[in-house]
Amino acid sequence: MARTTGSEGGKTEAAIRIAAASLIARHGFEAVAMRQLASEVGVQAAALYRYFPNKQDLLFKLMARHMEELLSSWEAKRAQAGLEPASRLADFVEHHIRFHLERRETTHVSNLELRSLSEGQLPVILDLRSRYEAQLRTILQDGMAAGRFTIEDAGLTTMAIIQMITGVIVWYRPQDRLSVDELIARYLIMTLRLVGAAPHH
Amino acid sequence: MARTTGSEGGKTEAAIRIAAASLIARHGFEAVAMRQLASEVGVQAAALYRYFPNKQDLLFKLMARHMEELLSSWEAKRAQAGLEPASRLADFVEHHIRFHLERRETTHVSNLELRSLSEGQLPVILDLRSRYEAQLRTILQDGMAAGRFTIEDAGLTTMAIIQMITGVIVWYRPQDRLSVDELIARYLIMTLRLVGAAPHH
Known part of the structure; x- marks a missing residue:
């Protein structure tokens, strides 16, 4: 797994991971949508897909x-x-x-x-x-x-x-x-x- | 909680509870819809609401x-x-x-x-x-x-x-x-x- 923490991309990726863990812990994986996750992190859904091709891959x-x-x-x-x-x-x-x-x-x-x-x-x-x-x-x-x-x-x-x-x-x-x-x-x-x-x- | 097990209504209620536990265990509560639950039990959604006024009450x-x-x-x-x-x-x-x-x-x-x-x-x-x-x-x-x-x-x-x-x-x-x-x-x-x-x- 590439670790790019420190770079801008690494920070975004880390923010996505933290928000995803929190949303999934509260609502369950199936109930969380990628769009909801993007909005929580404050990025466009397209940015999310750059780091994680789909929800299954993110999990x-x-x-x-x-x-x-x-x-x-x-x-x-x-x-x-x-x-x-x-x-x-x-x-x-x-x-x-x-x-x-x-x-x-x-x-x-x-x-x-x-x-x-x-x-x-x-x-x-x-x-x-x-x-x-x-x-x-x-x-x-x-x-x-x-x-x-x-x-x-x-x-x-x-x-x-x-x-x-x-x-x-x-x-x-x-x-x-x-x-x-x-x-x-x-x-x-x-x-x-x-x-x-x-x-x- | 009324226990009417044995009657037809009691059997339906028990079937709903068993199916609900199974669906929620597999998908998480938020991801399960009452309609999906009714279809799993083989009853109309209206029958479901007779036993459990809403999903929150069922949980x-x-x-x-x-x-x-x-x-x-x-x-x-x-x-x-x-x-x-x-x-x-x-x-x-x-x-x-x-x-x-x-x-x-x-x-x-x-x-x-x-x-x-x-x-x-x-x-x-x-x-x-x-x-x-x-x-x-x-x-x-x-x-x-x-x-x-x-x-x-x-x-x-x-x-x-x-x-x-x-x-x-x-x-x-x-x-x-x-x-x-x-x-x-x-x-x-x-x-x-x-x-x-x-x-x-």
Whole structure:
């Protein structure tokens, strides 16, 4: 995917993506028209089609970019992470919660609109999701192999943890009684207990 | 909400609800038209309006009924449940997973379309959800008071468990390697470990 952020074209493209994520999160993909999106961004529909040939292509690019950014952001963090399984798991959980809290609307679109992808697009997005899930599953399996985690089923536990920590974006609001740091600290303790690990220090 | 199931009118109303949940789950509430719904059920639009004065009313009734059934179904199960906190928690988790696996489409609508409720409707649905969450929170608090659970934050743990066990409907398919009973057994172990309880016997 070409990244031209910084240029005028890059700014327009980014503005379209932000407005599209917000409109789709509020109304659902099918209910959003390209004309409505152009008016929200303040460009002519023709300008929109220069960046995204059609609505279907726009949805795919939004969802693919979200997953690619999630993967590359985690890979960058992982390179600095500890080797100990509990410490790597804690890094994964913290990264996941921060990344998604900063991208609520795109996360919403990514989770809800798998149903709207075309037959050709869906396997690409599902493959990116599998690659991300494999990152967590490997941490769990390494912890099991090292005798540090008590887990019956690494695949199931991967899904359980991802759904538990992604759920945060549904109800958490920055003005809540807990700060993001406190929120993450409590989810870390729950996650470590869930995998039968001693709390992380 | 009048329940006339069994009568001809009750059957039509039920058919409308089932078709509406399916259409909304696939396309999103805003994209579904009453005319399309009538054609799916095989009735005239006028017949549809006899049961549901408008699309907004239909959405509200679907979501309210889903939560009311969840609450009354759990209350019936709870009456037969054990008193021991770990056993009540296990009953809650098992009931929650079975209830939602049997109602995937309505669950989907209930989770996704809070955004589409009117200002007057939203508090009613949120109140039903709070009442349900309070059922789980009470079990957790009783377990903490009895020294059986290790939980830092009963409110947060309530949300974490509900999101973890509701997430099952997103990925589980009946033809998966695990049966529903095996699936539930594994989620029970994870939930009990998450709250610091010994596995349930």
